[in-house]
Amino acid sequence: MKNVLINKIVEIVVTENQLRSFWKKLGEDLEFETLSNEQLMTLAKREIEEASLLELDSHLIDRGWRSRDEIEGKMIAEDNSDPRFHIELIDTAKEGTPSKILIDRMLELHCENCGFGLYIQDCDIDPSTLKCPKDGGKLSITGNNTKKINRN
Ligand SMILES: [Zn+2]
Incomplete structure (x- = not known):
């Protein structure tokens, strides 16, 4: 069999609004505003892990839902702990160059x-x-x- 492997970098965005509704769905007592940068990145990772294929589509850039301006801004935190992921927290209200x-x-x-x-x-x-x-x-x-x- 001639199977084709395409190594592609997929950019998955979890917007603040998506994080907020996911947090609400989890029914946690803590206020969303009190979450630390690290907690926000962990929350985003969990949202992606639990997302259905259809939900995943709403996080992918170039699939019609998410646009590049949602990842333009200043990177205020990052998580390199898992070699399969590189997670960045971006403040779109601040100036910055998107990472490459x-x-x-x-x-x-x-x-x-x-x-x-x-x-x-x-x-x-x-x-x-x-x-x-x-x-x-x-x-x-x-x-x-x-x-x-x-x-x-
Ligand atoms: Zn030698």
Whole structure:
């Protein structure tokens, strides 16, 4: 079978209004206004985890519901604790540049002599045309191509 894998960065937005109604639905006693930045990001993550496919659509940029101006503003907090997510809290009332996420494809090589490891950006290179920068030993590809998500 020839299955196609498309690695795409999906931007999921949970607006303050969506957070408020989700908070109301949870029926918590605390006032929404008292939630900390960290609690708001955790709440957004939970809302997305519990969302139906239809609800998820209302959070996706480029699907007709959410627009880019809803993520333009100043980033006031971020959460990098889960490697599968990058979560930002953006204050749209403040000036700021939207963050950019790039996917970098890297090739991991190691020296058969000394074990020195390195990454290169040219994934099509023949490793036998390169030498270990430490001792000139023979380089081999380590495992498969590594996909690394870099944030600028
Ligand atoms: Zn070496």
